[in-house]
Amino acid sequence: NAVVALDGHEALARFHDDGPFDMIVLDVMMPGIDGLEVCRRLKASPQGVLTPVLLVSARSDTRSRVAGLYGGADDYMTKPIDLREFAARVDACLRVRDRYFALAERLSFFLGESMPDDSLRALARQGKLRESKTLRAEVDRLLDKPEAKRFVKEFLNSWLKLDEINDTDPDRELYPEYAGDWWLVNSMVEESRLYFADLIAGNRSARNVIDADYTFVDERLARHYGVPGVFGPSFRRKSLPENSPYGGILTQAAVLKVTANGTVTSPVLRGVYVMERLLGDPPSPPPPSVPAVEPDIRGAATIRELLKKHRADASCASCHKKIDPPGFALESFDVMGRWRENYRSLAQGSERIEGVGRSGNEFVHFIGKEVDASGVTPRGGHFDDILQFKKLLLQDEEAIARNLTEQLLVYATGAPVGFADRDDVSAILEKSRASAFGVRTIIHEIIQSPLFLRK
Structure with missing residues (x-):
């Protein structure tokens, strides 16, 4: 089934109101908000970052292709459209859904030091892990399980060197x-x-x-x-x-x-x-x-x-x-x-x-x-x-929270926090501020962050 939007504003509204979608096809020259900007906004959300996006455009120059891919698109196709090529590219984008299972594994290893359980695998199979509300519920469920003790043990060993x-x-x-x-x-x-x-x-x-x-x-x-x-x-x-x-x-x-x-x-x-x-x-x-x-x-x-x-x-x-x-x-x-x-x-x-x-x-x-x-x-x-x-x-509680956030990010993703990640880290802190930088809230916002979802 396909849902059609006539301009960029309608596309964003339908995405948030009618989603989740298996994939999205965007015309770069959409009226209202162009396809590149719609793509950027979609990929900035927890739900959109996991949804494959195919950009379509009459612009075939390298600069336009690169701009589209850097804007978050999973593929870029030029007009005129060949239907066989279009179908092949759609199939390729749909295979990206495997990222839901990768997310389930990453989440389970982060908070439980184990493979995903049946509940988590079922949500990945249904594509529901891209829903922010579902992801938050799963994080709470995993943190409340006895296996979370393994996360606490291994994180403290990594962060504080308690294993030494x-x-x-x-x-x-x-x-x-x-x-x-x-x-x-x-x-x-x-x-x-x-x-x-x-x-x-x-x-x-x-x-x-x-x-x-x-x-x-x-x-x-x-x-x-x-x-x-x-x-x-x-x-x-x-x-x-x-x-x-x-x-x-x-x-x-x-x-x-x-x-x-x-x-x-x-x-x-x-x-x-x-x-x-x-x-x-x-x-x-x-x-x-x-x-x-x-x-x-x-x-x-x-x-x-x-x-x-x-x-x-x-x-x-x-x-x-x-x-x-x-x-x-x-x-x-x-x-x-x-x-x-x-x-x-x-x-x-x-x-x-x-x-x-x-x-x-x-x-x-x-x-x-x-x-x-x-x-x-x-x-x-x-x-x-x-x-x-x-x-x-x-006197600088935010600095304490920032360090804890970065330590958790390194442990969760296995990658260092770089200079290019500073805006995403600041966004995590800003969303945690209302809870006085609550540790559980920080963990939630890390998992909702592109830094975790895109790894």
Whole structure:
């Protein structure tokens, strides 16, 4: 069956009122709105981006053909029309419907790490996935399925490197209390997974990446965080004490362990991690001739003192102006993410600590110099501790949401977000603004975006 429109305005109206259609044939010289512009508008919508479009025109020059194809057409045919060629091109365009099955697979692998289920395959077969309302309903269904736990796990591994949490062990001289504490390590990871799943389920704002007044803990992690009244291995949502530094992904123990090497913490490593993965502003790589700054475990100098000398090199100063502030703000957390007031050292300090660790080893270490977690952001914002630093970051909530959007896009499509994608990313953010950049809303708008639908 064919539906006929006499001009561009009627074509757009019929598409939105009478669709979906298996394909669309447009004359470039349509009255009202020409066929090229109609094609562009159709392809800008979630429903139209999956609908094959064949442009027909008397213009046979290369420039017109290229303009049509770049405008979103799937094929371009010149007049006079040969009916056999026209039929062949229509058949070729209809084969593009296979993209519905590709979309079903992409959606299922994104949100469930599996092949499409029967419901999703049926919708792809019927061509209904191009309908925005149907696509939104399927996204909600997939996010509410138990398989969504796999999405949360794999996305956090990709984004936050949580799969690297066991790559290092705490030094048994400096941190004997952590030796073999797998309950704590496993609890760290589970906290992050439950927390991100809660951001999705409750459509909570992306600002919760940086700070929140709650988290998920069991008994072991609650003791680690100094949260009272939690007993047993079961996790529960728990309000944090006032002025607790642990709200938000930024200061979750799993993130703080992944960004330490087990012996020392480094503001450089943690700073680069925060800039790349939480703020979306990766620093330039260091010059090959400049050696890395290694913390002094003997306790003779703090990492801040060592970095001050390092920044005297002009080639290092500009990057460290961005890297150091988040790294310094996180210095109040040790290699396992527990709050500390002082460093520990192996050679000197104000107090000698000795005993037998969890693994049965004898240890000796010293209480070292006081931690200084203050700093100045590149914009000139002064902070004395992590709480003040979080407040400075949250002055630009859109930047936090933009980074989360781009991280999800990379994971969903397997492709980096390029300069040419900036308008589509901005459109996702604008459509998410009314929900205060709710994480579930961001996922919906990513899937409705051409960046996802066209991959």
